Amino acid sequence: MSELPQIPIAFGARVRPSPFFESTLSHGVSAFSIYNRMLMPTTYEGVEVEYWDLVNNVSIWDVGCERQVEIVGPDAALFTQYLVTRDVTKIKPGRARYTLICQEDGGILNDPVLARLAEDHFWLSLADSDILLWAKGVAHNSDFDVEIREPDVSPVQIQGPKSPDLMQALFGTAIRELGFYNFLDVTLDGVPMLVARTGWSGEVGYEIFLRDGSQGGWLWDRLFEAGQPYDVKPGAPNDIRRLEAGFLSWGSDMDSDTNPFEMGLGRFVDLDSEADFIGKSALSKIAAVGPTRRLVGLLVEGDPIVQGPLRRWPVTASGEAIGFVTSASWTPGMKRNIAFAILESQFSAEGQKVHVVTPDGERTAITTAIPFEDPRYRD
Amino acid sequence: MSELPQIPIAFGARVRPSPFFESTLSHGVSAFSIYNRMLMPTTYEGVEVEYWDLVNNVSIWDVGCERQVEIVGPDAALFTQYLVTRDVTKIKPGRARYTLICQEDGGILNDPVLARLAEDHFWLSLADSDILLWAKGVAHNSDFDVEIREPDVSPVQIQGPKSPDLMQALFGTAIRELGFYNFLDVTLDGVPMLVARTGWSGEVGYEIFLRDGSQGGWLWDRLFEAGQPYDVKPGAPNDIRRLEAGFLSWGSDMDSDTNPFEMGLGRFVDLDSEADFIGKSALSKIAAVGPTRRLVGLLVEGDPIVQGPLRRWPVTASGEAIGFVTSASWTPGMKRNIAFAILESQFSAEGQKVHVVTPDGERTAITTAIPFEDPRYRD
Numbered sequence: 185m186s187e188l189p190q191i192p193i194a195f196g197a198r199v200r201p202s203p204f205f206e207s208t209l210s211h212g213v214s215a216f217s218i219y220n221r222m223l224m225p226t227t228y229e230g231v232e233v234e235y236w237d238l239v240n241n242v243s244i245w246d247v248g249c250e251r252q253v254e255i256v257g258p259d260a261a262l263f264t265q266y267l268v269t270r271d272v273t274k275i276k277p278g279r280a281r282y283t284l285i286c287q288e289d290g291g292i293l294n295d296p297v298l299a300r301l302a303e304d305h306f307w308l309s310l311a312d313s314d315i316l317l318w319a320k321g322v323a324h325n326s327d328f329d330v331e332i333r334e335p336d337v338s339p340v341q342i343q344g345p346k347s348p349d350l351m352q353a354l355f356g357t358a359i360r361e362l363g364f365y366n367f368l369d370v371t372l373d374g375v376p377m378l379v380a381r382t383g384w385s386g387e388v389g390y391e392i393f394l395r396d397g398s399q400g401g402w403l404w405d406r407l408f409e410a411g412q413p414y415d416v417k418p419g420a421p422n423d424i425r426r427l428e429a430g431f432l433s434w435g436s437d438m439d440s441d442t443n444p445f446e447m448g449l450g451r452f453v454d455l456d457s458e459a460d461f462i463g464k465s466a467l468s469k470i471a472a473v474g475p476t477r478r479l480v481g482l483l484v485e486g487d488p489i490v491q492g493p494l495r496r497w498p499v500t501a502s503g504e505a506i507g508f509v510t511s512a513s514w515t516p517g518m519k520r521n522i523a524f525a526i527l528e529s530q531f532s533a534e535g536q537k538v539h540v541v542t543p544d545g546e547r548t549a550i551t552t553a554i555p556f557e558d559p560r561y562r563d
Numbered sequence: 564m565s566e567l568p569q570i571p572i573a574f575g576a577r578v579r580p581s582p583f584f585e586s587t588l589s590h591g592v593s594a595f596s597i598y599n600r601m602l603m604p605t606t607y608e609g610v611e612v613e614y615w616d617l618v619n620n621v622s623i624w625d626v627g628c629e630r631q632v633e634i635v636g637p638d639a640a641l642f643t644q645y646l647v648t649r650d651v652t653k654i655k656p657g658r659a660r661y662t663l664i665c666q667e668d669g670g671i672l673n674d675p676v677l678a679r680l681a682e683d684h685f686w687l688s689l690a691d692s693d694i695l696l697w698a699k700g701v702a703h704n705s706d707f708d709v710e711i712r713e714p715d716v717s718p719v720q721i722q723g724p725k726s727p728d729l730m731q732a733l734f735g736t737a738i739r740e741l742g743f744y745n746f747l748d749v750t751l752d753g754v755p756m757l758v759a760r761t762g763w764s765g766e767v768g769y770e771i772f773l774r775d776g777s778q779g780g781w782l783w784d785r786l787f788e789a790g791q792p793y794d795v796k797p798g799a800p801n802d803i804r805r806l807e808a809g810f811l812s813w814g815s816d817m818d819s820d821t822n823p824f825e826m827g828l829g830r831f832v833d834l835d836s837e838a839d840f841i842g843k844s845a846l847s848k849i850a851a852v853g854p855t856r857r858l859v860g861l862l863v864e865g866d867p868i869v870q871g872p873l874r875r876w877p878v879t880a881s882g883e884a885i886g887f888v889t890s891a892s893w894t895p896g897m898k899r900n901i902a903f904a905i906l907e908s909q910f911s912a913e914g915q916k917v918h919v920v921t922p923d924g925e926r927t928a929i930t931t932a933i934p935f936e937d938p939r940y941r942d
Binding site: 188189190191192193194195196197198199200201205209213214215216217218219221226227287288293312313314315317318319320321322323324325326423433434435436437462491492493494495496510511 | 568571575579580594595597598600605667691693697702705813815870871
């Protein structure tokens, strides 16, 4: 189906609004999804308009749905290490890392950003799966002396080339020195927050982790005031830009049926460290023999794709099924259709011609590297 | 806010459509929520219209989002017992039970229907939280010899006083003998399914657990053909009817911060059995002293409530905060506003006058028993 009807979202008590909810309504949010049982704005003026806002200026995203799992206590470092695939001993307080959480067979349960607030104090900033339940389950009947909880923390992303200007207006010039994946524990007008050089845009950007849910409207207004000279606009995680940049979406491109080596995320699995973590043994075996499937990029021919796959689109070569497309979009920047596909490894080399079976018919596609941003593909 | 704007839901690869998705579009679904990371239709012609369909005739609900956690293996019964608050030894194959899943402190993680397919084969039919992760986490590093997985099972509910007629047309007269919370493992035209005398409507009803996700459209059509003489209509879990009937919604009325005794669900906690389950020790202590808060019904004065709480509404008595409203609706059957509230126990007796602080102002309310269906309130 090329175009789906516009159908309203149901509002109700089961799905939480973020502290920025009323602000996003005032700014004209025009579509919502639900992520970690919270309302998540997905667009205001349209994903293509917001693509240009993001690559040219600065966008503010309500990502309050990125819930935090807070781990504290004497065994916080050991327990956090047991959950994540990165070597936690290499993460100093004030630093964050992108990491994976895997189950015993190596399947990916989430790909959070792990922040170390202190030696024995961690946050996992989650993609769309309930790692609070996983962490509590793993801790149950274990010897780890930890507390695991969801704190009052609501992230907002400030992304785009003018985001450093906006952030400097609020936090002063020191913010420009903040290293990639570093963060600061600060207050603004007395309101506590972490400010991190992180984000999901492929552009320069920041996340503010608001530590007082009653101050969402206030923070939103402060961000828009500070951003006015820089053409600040409301936005949301941009599916076009993240595809270009090669960012995977948990639940779309990967899940517990895929492993990090299939996804090209092996560099985030510290097999050679002393670290003991769930899935390490299975992942060592997969790393030794190599994955049987691989995530690849596809350049897809034909008219602009207006709706990516709701159900994975089959990919064929010489009439045989060889995998499926997980995400797909037209990009106005590259003036092309781009997609992610998981294909049998023997078809994953660059430059292979394959066919994508969409609900509207078959399209030819060429395999390519991820990210797509290589200048060869820029036009 | 009394009325929220109509804002479309975003369709994308992260949120799965059920096998009935295309059928629900054809039947004119007019709002979606997301439940267990799946699209869930919430209404077609409006919740009040569907209330009358449900109490007078028969409705078909796409509840494919009720995901199943399947537990099999030599220790399946022991492990399932460890997760749930009911005495599993009393559940024979072919029987199901409403149960709770609690964490160590007694907080409620989910309220599934537990079905025993065989001595060593169970399904947990979930409310909106990812018990697959909880179960896998608890099983990790344990001695239980079990497999835990999500099978290809998609439930659909057939609810209302004419549902036995519809079901008889498809499955024969034997279906009328099926006891409450019993189920049959059957095929229809060769397609495998469980048929259960369960549902979430407070009316007589059934659930079909389709065991082949490719046959959703076919089953939907068969149900509507069979239901045509009985004025069958598409519907969804009906918030009005479930409030009248006193059915709690996990995520709205209860969550990990509430325990079964606060919720009036103590009869589903088998403290006196030999069963060993997570939370039993904490729940025994709570049962001994009694809960400090209790879920009560409220009859709320004033105009019909058009939008229940997105954020819990405070409840006050003599100007002091004594709790909050979790769910609220106008009911056309009782011609009243009804609500659930969690109040400090000393305010939970019937007939107390309290105040509900809605975003549109304060309303007077009277505490009452749950369910509301007592003839005193029928008019």
